[in-house]
Structures are given as C-alpha cells and as structure tokens.
Amino acid sequence: MRMYGEFDFIASIREMFADMPKRGFEGIGDDCAVLPMGDEALVFTSDMLNEGIHFLADKSTAYQIGYKSVMVNISDVAAMGAKPVATLLSLALPEERFGEWSEDFMKGYYAASKKYGVKLVGGDTTKSESGVCVSVTAIGRAPKANIKRRKGAKVGDVVMVTGELGASAAGLRDVLAEKLRTRNAKIHLMPEAQVLEGEWLGKQEAVHAMCDISDGVASDLQHILDESKKSAIVSALPVAKGAKWSDAFGGGEDYKLLITVDKSQAEELAKRFERKFGAPLYNIGRITKPNCDVYHIGIEQDNGEVLYSSAGWGGYSHF
Amino acid sequence: MRMYGEFDFIASIREMFADMPKRGFEGIGDDCAVLPMGDEALVFTSDMLNEGIHFLADKSTAYQIGYKSVMVNISDVAAMGAKPVATLLSLALPEERFGEWSEDFMKGYYAASKKYGVKLVGGDTTKSESGVCVSVTAIGRAPKANIKRRKGAKVGDVVMVTGELGASAAGLRDVLAEKLRTRNAKIHLMPEAQVLEGEWLGKQEAVHAMCDISDGVASDLQHILDESKKSAIVSALPVAKGAKWSDAFGGGEDYKLLITVDKSQAEELAKRFERKFGAPLYNIGRITKPNCDVYHIGIEQDNGEVLYSSAGWGGYSHF
Missing domain, CATH: 3.90.650.10 (PurM-like C-terminal domain)
Known part of the structure; x- marks a missing residue:
C-alpha cells in the first residue's frame, strides 16, 4: 500500500529520527516495529486505506472495506512470525456514511478480527470533509526467538x-x-x-x-x-x-x-x-x-x- | 477530538467486541488501552487529525499540524500516568503536499517527538484524493502500579x-x-x-x-x-x-x-x-x-x- 515516492520520504524520516534513543525498540526496516520485553516481543504496524486510492466506494461494500482494513494489518504481524492480538482503529467518515455504512464497515471489521481473536482495543472516529479514511494499528505478540526479520x-x-x-x-x-x-x-x-x-x-x-x-x-x-x-x-x-x-x-x-x-x-x-x-x-x-x-x-x-x-x-x- | 454521535457509535462497537477474549488487555474506557506485562504496563492510543475538521490548511502551518499530531496523542499517554516511548504515523497527502509541505510537517512532528524522546517506529504514507489525513498511534510504558484510570x-x-x-x-x-x-x-x-x-x-x-x-x-x-x-x-x-x-x-x-x-x-x-x-x-x-x-x-x-x-x-x- 505505498505511493510513488513514499520510499524516499520514508528514508528521509528514518534519517531524521536516527539520532534519537531507540526506547527499547529495534530499528526500522521490517513489516512491523519490534519491542522486545523479556522473553517476549511485541510488534506494531499501521496501514491506512483511503477512499479513491485503496478502494472505490462504489465498487467495494463497506463490509469488504472493514474486513480488508483488518487483514492488511494483521498480515504484517503474521509476516513477523507473531500472533496478532489487538487493533486500534481510526476512522474518518463523511457525514452521510454514518449509520448504515459505518455499521456494515464495523461488521466486516468484526468478522476479520473474530476469525483470529484480534480484539479492538481503541481508536478514534471523526467526521471527514471528503472521503473515507481508515487507519488501523495492529499489535502482535510472540516469543522473542520466533520473530522473523x-x-x-x-x-x-x-x-x-x-x-x-x-x-x-x-x-x-x-x-x-x-x-x-x-x-x-x-x-x-x-x-x-x-x-x-x-x-x-x-x-x-x-x-x-x-x-x-x-x-x-x-x-x-x-x-x-x-x-x-x-x-x-x-x-x-x-x-x-x-x-x-x-x-x-x-x-x-x-x-x-x-x-x-x-x-x-x-x-x-x-x-x-x-x-x-x-x-x-x-x-x-x-x-x-x-x-x-x-x-x-x-x-x-x-x-x-x-x-x-x-x-x-x-x-x-x-x- | 470527537464528533457528534461518536459516543453512540463507540458504544455499539464496544458491545460488538464484548464477547471476544481480551487477549491480556484491560477493558475499554480510558484515554488509552492498557496491556499489563509482568510488573509493567504498555498503553496505546490513536487519534486522527483531518483537514477541514481538526485543522484548516490555510490557517495552520504544516509544522504546527505535525507538532500537534504528536502532542494530542502523547497527552493521552500522559493521562494514564505513563511515559510515551514511540509513535506510528499514517499520513494521507494530496499530491501537491508532497515535498515542502510534508517536510515541514515532519519537522514539526520531529520537534514534538524529540522534546520527550518519543521514537517514530513505523507507519504508512499514501496519496489522498482529497485533504490531508493524519493518524497517530502512541505507545507508552509505566510500572503497572502507576497506571491511572x-x-x-x-x-x-x-x-x-x-x-x-x-x-x-x-x-x-x-x-x-x-x-x-x-x-x-x-x-x-x-x-x-x-x-x-x-x-x-x-x-x-x-x-x-x-x-x-x-x-x-x-x-x-x-x-x-x-x-x-x-x-x-x-x-x-x-x-x-x-x-x-x-x-x-x-x-x-x-x-x-x-x-x-x-x-x-x-x-x-x-x-x-x-x-x-x-x-x-x-x-x-x-x-x-x-x-x-x-x-x-x-x-x-x-x-x-x-x-x-x-x-x-x-x-x-x-x-
């Protein structure tokens, strides 16, 4: 889910933060950020889905978009060898999508989460002046030795x-x-x-x-x-x-x-x-x-x- | 940062996920989600800033928006009695904001992060068909006994x-x-x-x-x-x-x-x-x-x- 030029921008961000203490985190460069804690490790990833870019609202149902929002994020967790345990969801919605559309979205989000026992633990909802914008952060856990890079x-x-x-x-x-x-x-x-x-x-x-x-x-x-x-x-x-x-x-x-x-x-x-x-x-x-x-x-x-x-x-x- | 009707929507989401195992997390209802791990606890929060809703691009500089994106999130971490250690940033940008605007945004984001040693550990950038959409997830740590609810x-x-x-x-x-x-x-x-x-x-x-x-x-x-x-x-x-x-x-x-x-x-x-x-x-x-x-x-x-x-x-x- 990346745009042309994203890699340059990310490289410049990486450089900008290079001088800061790592606060226990491993370096950037994987599907997830990794925080070792004792024998375990936590992993974190965020992916955004944007109307008109990642989906077209007249070609995807709200249910499908909700479902996909979870799957693309827990895929990154799986790619580290970790088990996804929780997500946070930030959702910007045009006013007319509040109600039936947002409920269908959440049904899809729930179905994908339920499949692997991934709990929704927080987030934010807000109005959008334009299209739908979905941002999900997924959290995973694994024995530290299992983490693949x-x-x-x-x-x-x-x-x-x-x-x-x-x-x-x-x-x-x-x-x-x-x-x-x-x-x-x-x-x-x-x-x-x-x-x-x-x-x-x-x-x-x-x-x-x-x-x-x-x-x-x-x-x-x-x-x-x-x-x-x-x-x-x-x-x-x-x-x-x-x-x-x-x-x-x-x-x-x-x-x-x-x-x-x-x-x-x-x-x-x-x-x-x-x-x-x-x-x-x-x-x-x-x-x-x-x-x-x-x-x-x-x-x-x-x-x-x-x-x-x-x-x-x-x-x-x-x- | 909440919209009218958000609380009802959140209540319905809370109910939807109530039957799922907690995966080690405490229940919803605070500024952050809390994950106890041994004597420590990790806390997580996500907040979204949306152009036209949370800021007007002609009245805020990119630097200010970047700065504020960090501060509103680490404020939620501080409100738990925890120390913010890291953020993930998802950023949707209209094409014309890539370049100078996005760099100024990141300078503000960096300045706010640097102030408290908060590391940027991951995220996503993507094109937006409409306005700027910023979603930040902040991660905090504290001795478990310090967490305030x-x-x-x-x-x-x-x-x-x-x-x-x-x-x-x-x-x-x-x-x-x-x-x-x-x-x-x-x-x-x-x-x-x-x-x-x-x-x-x-x-x-x-x-x-x-x-x-x-x-x-x-x-x-x-x-x-x-x-x-x-x-x-x-x-x-x-x-x-x-x-x-x-x-x-x-x-x-x-x-x-x-x-x-x-x-x-x-x-x-x-x-x-x-x-x-x-x-x-x-x-x-x-x-x-x-x-x-x-x-x-x-x-x-x-x-x-x-x-x-x-x-x-x-x-x-x-x-």
Missing part, C-alpha cells in the same frame, strides 16, 4: 511463497471492469491474511527471513535483499488462475508470505507445511551473493539465462 | 487540573478571525502535552483517577464520573487570559490533566507539584455520591446554589 536471508537460502500470486492484481482488473463477483475480484476485495501460517513459520528455525507480499514479489523480495545485503534469482512463480506472470511478480496485495529457508531444510519444511495447512510452499528461487554491493533480483529464463534490470523491477504502485 | 474516583476526592483552561477555545476564535499570532492562537495551533506532569502524577498514590482534557472539563470529567459511578460539583475554574468561563468548562483541546485526589493529601500534593513544576494544581471541585445512579456534574454558584443540567453539559464538538 527481513535481514536474515543467507546465501544459498531457498526463496519460498505460501500461496499462488497475482490473483489480487487480476481481481483489481475485474473490479475496474465492473466484474465484482469473480473469484479474483473477491480475493482483491476481501484478502485473507496468512495468520496461522505466519505464526507457525515463526517457530521454524529453518526460516531465516520473512515478509508479506503486499507490494509484489519484485518489491517485497527486494526489501529482504536490501536488508540482508544479498541478491536473488527468481526461477519460477505460482501464478494464480486468471492472472498473468507480471501480476504474480509485480502485482500487489496478495498478502501471501515470502520466506527464505535454509537450503538443507527447505524440502522437509514444505512437507510439514503441506501436512499442517493442506497447501504447498512454492519454491520460487534462491538467495545469492550480491554483486559489488548491488542487491538485485535476477529472473531466470527457461534457457538458464538470468535477466537483470538496472532500474530494479519495481513493485505495485497506485499510480 | 478514569474509574478510580472516590467520594470526597478533590478534583484538580494541572493548568489554566479555555486558552485553546479562545485561540480557535482568534484563528478563525485570522488573528494567528495571539498567545491563545498559538496554544490552539501548537498545544503542549503535560508529559512530565502525567508521569509524575502516575507515581502519586493520592491520585485516584486521571484523564486529559481534550473535549472540555464538562465532557472529560463526565467520563470519569461515568466510569467511577460518581457525581461531582465544580466550584471554580482557572480561566486562561482572554478566555471565557464557558471556554474553560466546555471548550476543547486544552490538553491539561484532570485528576481526582484523596482529600487528605490534596493540599500536600499541590505543594509538591508546584515545587516540581513551578505551576499550581488548581482545585476545581469535589467528587460526590451519585443521585439514584445519575452521574452528573453540578456547578456551584457564588451563593452556594448548585446547578444541574438534565441533558448534561456536553463537551467540545466539531459541529
């Missing part, structure tokens, strides 16, 4: 994803074409966070790095590479039915998990994952040494040739 | 406030009349949270209940009464220069702290407070028994007569 990838690691990709990007096309009831449209409008999968993967020592795929593999794998100071080669992608390869690689909002796994344990982990969740872990590539401090993604072709882009592959953008 | 008021307690009231409401009038540089206008545009005062008051056993004054004494004292199941009589108010009595009683955004204090220790506490902070604690009234389960505020007149309002006195509203 982007920076943990090692040379030789197998890169894996927890489900098919591209359905949300294909679904967005359906939605824009007024086909609101296709399977992919539904996935786009009401994504499911991989909460149980994330918590389970947090417990697996073989998993070295993890993040969720909110901006596309091209963008999210790049974050892992930047934080881990590594490169990667992507050799295969599980493309969802109705989606294109480019949807799976560069599309956004799939909310699957991207992990890098110790090579010697990847096959065994995939078996155990499939026994536990009835779905495969897909092997999509491998972590390699960086080339002269350039952390890039190569795309392996059928003939073995590897393509690089000097500009990076980019990720999902709302523009 | 609204529900702690006891019959006979002295009601006190930590500073003069009404300046912000008077300042809002100045701002709307284009007098942007008056003392009160500045207080309205760049409020100061009583962070050190809140943390200190958290350590004082004599303080039974605490909240911040964001919606006016009439509204915020009422929250203490509702949670504590008590009534109160207000006999005096420290009205800021240039403000009216009604600004002090019903105006919003003063961000002073409202406490109820053990009667036998109130005078001593006020002395110690003044020695510590060089400013008085003002005695504004007393907690009384409720009358037939009605928790109301009486206003004591000079002749000793006490006025009640069957409709309640109401608080600050943006409408």
Whole structure:
C-alpha cells in the first residue's frame, strides 16, 4: 500500500529520527516495529486505506472495506512470525456514511478480527470533509526467538511463497471492469491474511527471513535483499488462475508470505507445511551473493539465462 | 477530538467486541488501552487529525499540524500516568503536499517527538484524493502500579487540573478571525502535552483517577464520573487570559490533566507539584455520591446554589 515516492520520504524520516534513543525498540526496516520485553516481543504496524486510492466506494461494500482494513494489518504481524492480538482503529467518515455504512464497515471489521481473536482495543472516529479514511494499528505478540526479520536471508537460502500470486492484481482488473463477483475480484476485495501460517513459520528455525507480499514479489523480495545485503534469482512463480506472470511478480496485495529457508531444510519444511495447512510452499528461487554491493533480483529464463534490470523491477504502485 | 454521535457509535462497537477474549488487555474506557506485562504496563492510543475538521490548511502551518499530531496523542499517554516511548504515523497527502509541505510537517512532528524522546517506529504514507489525513498511534510504558484510570474516583476526592483552561477555545476564535499570532492562537495551533506532569502524577498514590482534557472539563470529567459511578460539583475554574468561563468548562483541546485526589493529601500534593513544576494544581471541585445512579456534574454558584443540567453539559464538538 505505498505511493510513488513514499520510499524516499520514508528514508528521509528514518534519517531524521536516527539520532534519537531507540526506547527499547529495534530499528526500522521490517513489516512491523519490534519491542522486545523479556522473553517476549511485541510488534506494531499501521496501514491506512483511503477512499479513491485503496478502494472505490462504489465498487467495494463497506463490509469488504472493514474486513480488508483488518487483514492488511494483521498480515504484517503474521509476516513477523507473531500472533496478532489487538487493533486500534481510526476512522474518518463523511457525514452521510454514518449509520448504515459505518455499521456494515464495523461488521466486516468484526468478522476479520473474530476469525483470529484480534480484539479492538481503541481508536478514534471523526467526521471527514471528503472521503473515507481508515487507519488501523495492529499489535502482535510472540516469543522473542520466533520473530522473523527481513535481514536474515543467507546465501544459498531457498526463496519460498505460501500461496499462488497475482490473483489480487487480476481481481483489481475485474473490479475496474465492473466484474465484482469473480473469484479474483473477491480475493482483491476481501484478502485473507496468512495468520496461522505466519505464526507457525515463526517457530521454524529453518526460516531465516520473512515478509508479506503486499507490494509484489519484485518489491517485497527486494526489501529482504536490501536488508540482508544479498541478491536473488527468481526461477519460477505460482501464478494464480486468471492472472498473468507480471501480476504474480509485480502485482500487489496478495498478502501471501515470502520466506527464505535454509537450503538443507527447505524440502522437509514444505512437507510439514503441506501436512499442517493442506497447501504447498512454492519454491520460487534462491538467495545469492550480491554483486559489488548491488542487491538485485535476477529472473531466470527457461534457457538458464538470468535477466537483470538496472532500474530494479519495481513493485505495485497506485499510480 | 470527537464528533457528534461518536459516543453512540463507540458504544455499539464496544458491545460488538464484548464477547471476544481480551487477549491480556484491560477493558475499554480510558484515554488509552492498557496491556499489563509482568510488573509493567504498555498503553496505546490513536487519534486522527483531518483537514477541514481538526485543522484548516490555510490557517495552520504544516509544522504546527505535525507538532500537534504528536502532542494530542502523547497527552493521552500522559493521562494514564505513563511515559510515551514511540509513535506510528499514517499520513494521507494530496499530491501537491508532497515535498515542502510534508517536510515541514515532519519537522514539526520531529520537534514534538524529540522534546520527550518519543521514537517514530513505523507507519504508512499514501496519496489522498482529497485533504490531508493524519493518524497517530502512541505507545507508552509505566510500572503497572502507576497506571491511572478514569474509574478510580472516590467520594470526597478533590478534583484538580494541572493548568489554566479555555486558552485553546479562545485561540480557535482568534484563528478563525485570522488573528494567528495571539498567545491563545498559538496554544490552539501548537498545544503542549503535560508529559512530565502525567508521569509524575502516575507515581502519586493520592491520585485516584486521571484523564486529559481534550473535549472540555464538562465532557472529560463526565467520563470519569461515568466510569467511577460518581457525581461531582465544580466550584471554580482557572480561566486562561482572554478566555471565557464557558471556554474553560466546555471548550476543547486544552490538553491539561484532570485528576481526582484523596482529600487528605490534596493540599500536600499541590505543594509538591508546584515545587516540581513551578505551576499550581488548581482545585476545581469535589467528587460526590451519585443521585439514584445519575452521574452528573453540578456547578456551584457564588451563593452556594448548585446547578444541574438534565441533558448534561456536553463537551467540545466539531459541529
């Protein structure tokens, strides 16, 4: 859920606050902020959904928007290997949306929260002079040893994803074409966070790095590479039915998990994952040494040739 | 920072989530959500500032808005007796505000954060199709025994406030009349949270209940009464220069702290407070028994007569 130029702005913010004491928090650079407390760690994330940018009110129901607001946030918690326990919700609403619309929104918010026992513990509601603006903060907990970070990838690691990709990007096309009831449209409008999968993967020592795929593999794998100071080669992608390869690689909002796994344990982990969740872990590539401090993604072709882009592959953008 | 009808909506949300496990959190009803962890407690609050509702972009500088976004949130943390340690910031910006405006905003955000060592640990930025929307979540920590709640008021307690009231409401009038540089206008545009005062008051056993004054004494004292199941009589108010009595009683955004204090220790506490902070604690009234389960505020007149309002006195509203 990021805008063009956001990364520069975030980088400048990061620099601005670099001189301040950390107050017990780990550094920025993951899906969540991490606060170790004894043997436990708390994780925190905030995501905003804005009318006209993240959803179109005539194409999403209030219920779907409420549902999605929770899922996109607890996906970030799951991506740390933590269990989401609570959210805070800030909601700005135009006057005419108070009443039926806001109640449907809360029903969707409740349904997504209830699914994983995530309690709503606070927030703010206010009038908006313009569109709907939703901001959610999610809080998660985990044993400190379970927390997975982007920076943990090692040379030789197998890169894996927890489900098919591209359905949300294909679904967005359906939605824009007024086909609101296709399977992919539904996935786009009401994504499911991989909460149980994330918590389970947090417990697996073989998993070295993890993040969720909110901006596309091209963008999210790049974050892992930047934080881990590594490169990667992507050799295969599980493309969802109705989606294109480019949807799976560069599309956004799939909310699957991207992990890098110790090579010697990847096959065994995939078996155990499939026994536990009835779905495969897909092997999509491998972590390699960086080339002269350039952390890039190569795309392996059928003939073995590897393509690089000097500009990076980019990720999902709302523009 | 609340809209007309918000309390009903919040009540319905509270009811909706009542059947869910608490996940370690205390119940809703305070300035912050409270998560006890061993001998410590973490507190969480979210507040949203919306263009056209909480600020007018042609009357506030970006710096002031950034500054205020932090202060209104850490005021809620201080009101629990906790020390603010971190914030998450979600920011929706129209395209033309990216650049100079967003940088000034962050300078103000940084200045307010730096003042109390509050680290920015995460968040989200996105484009807005309409105005600026700012949502901040603040995180605080305190020894568990220090946490003050609204529900702690006891019959006979002295009601006190930590500073003069009404300046912000008077300042809002100045701002709307284009007098942007008056003392009160500045207080309205760049409020100061009583962070050190809140943390200190958290350590004082004599303080039974605490909240911040964001919606006016009439509204915020009422929250203490509702949670504590008590009534109160207000006999005096420290009205800021240039403000009216009604600004002090019903105006919003003063961000002073409202406490109820053990009667036998109130005078001593006020002395110690003044020695510590060089400013008085003002005695504004007393907690009384409720009358037939009605928790109301009486206003004591000079002749000793006490006025009640069957409709309640109401608080600050943006409408």
